Amino acid sequence: MSPSTSRSASQRLAGRTAIVTGAGQGVGEGIARRLAAEGANVVVAARRADTGEPVAAAIRDAGGSAVCIETDVSSRESVESCVAETVARFGSLQIMVHNAFRGGIPHRLEDADLDKHWNHMSRTGVWAVMYCGQAAWPHLRHSGATGRFIILTSPSGIEGSANIPLYSPVKAAERAMAKSLAREWGPSGVTVNCIGPVASSPALVTAFERTPTLKGAIEARTPLGRVGDPEADIGSVALFLAGDDAAFVTGQTIICDGGSFLGL
């Protein structure tokens, strides 16, 4: 990823604090950098400090405010600890971004083994939405109209997947939870939305290596002809949803994939 975006003059998130899970690399890193460039205090919640700390350091080097907190999103205790440490350090929490996800490996649905092909996706996807949302909720509610819960999902959660069939239901469940929470939390002013990205990330690079024809196939079906950049393309959408301009947007999924999926 390119060096962190330099500090924006607009500072649209000044005084606000964001947790971004899975921010040690890929899309999470891009979102963390983008939110920090707009003035947010950013917690780089990464499973391992050796990936998260360099991201936090790069943000600080660019003039931003960031710390790394080791977090396992599949553990209720770990997520609660991350949120508590965040609030103790920065005094509040306005934005929770759940991006961390342990991706699936290709399989045939009829032969899928629940321990091998399902459990880790269910735990880091759907269970983690519950843990992140519950831990953040008291602080988001306190923040009222600036409270944001943003969940990274996938176009596969809408159209299914022939390659990793059990990935799709996990991502679909996240969208359904976002819609439900949008209804449930709306009276407090807190918004809940999803982003469905296709962006250059370690997981996608691995997929390209595993399936050499995949990159060309994605680019061929993408009107904009390329895979997204985590910071410039996905981070900017996260910034929109996190900021005041999206205060009246809730329960939605913004597909950010260069136009590859046009089914909404």
Add this chain to the structure above:
Amino acid sequence: MGSTGPANIVIDGTGALADSLRAAAIAVECPTTVVVTRIATRAVPFDQLTDADFDESWEQPMREAIEAFQAAHHARHERLIALVPTIGMSGAAGLAHVAATAEAVRVMVKSAARQWGADGMTVNCIALAPELFEIDPEAVGAVSLAPLALAGKGSVADDVVPLIRMVASADAHHITGATLNADGGLWMTS
């Protein structure tokens, strides 16, 4: 948990809806499995959901659904039809844990349809009014500004059985990955 009615249809699932479908002894043209998704019915504010609640409403029903899909494929059935409540598409306050399962099964249908089409199997979803899954409509609340387009609450015999028969027919051989909304016109987005 599958239970066979007429020789070529398996109704997989528990609860009143599954029982009604078994009692209907649906005669279908193609060998068919109907998966009645296990749906939790209790509304719980999101911040009060426990791990036990979530295991009961999400993890276990999903594992059962995956295994039911696999059993249908192993049986070489030509039709797999999953039944879910529309709540997965609409969302509902206090029912995030329920909506998650409903929508996950609905989209797993699409994945299965993509993989199993080459095996001669179609996979489709029928989305029904939440009350057919014994979810309290009061708990679901207003999910649409518009009133129900069709009168009545829907019945298994009049509304669900004919749809199953249609999707399980030879005429429906080119329909796969589809969701048929049969909720009386409450939720009209695709």
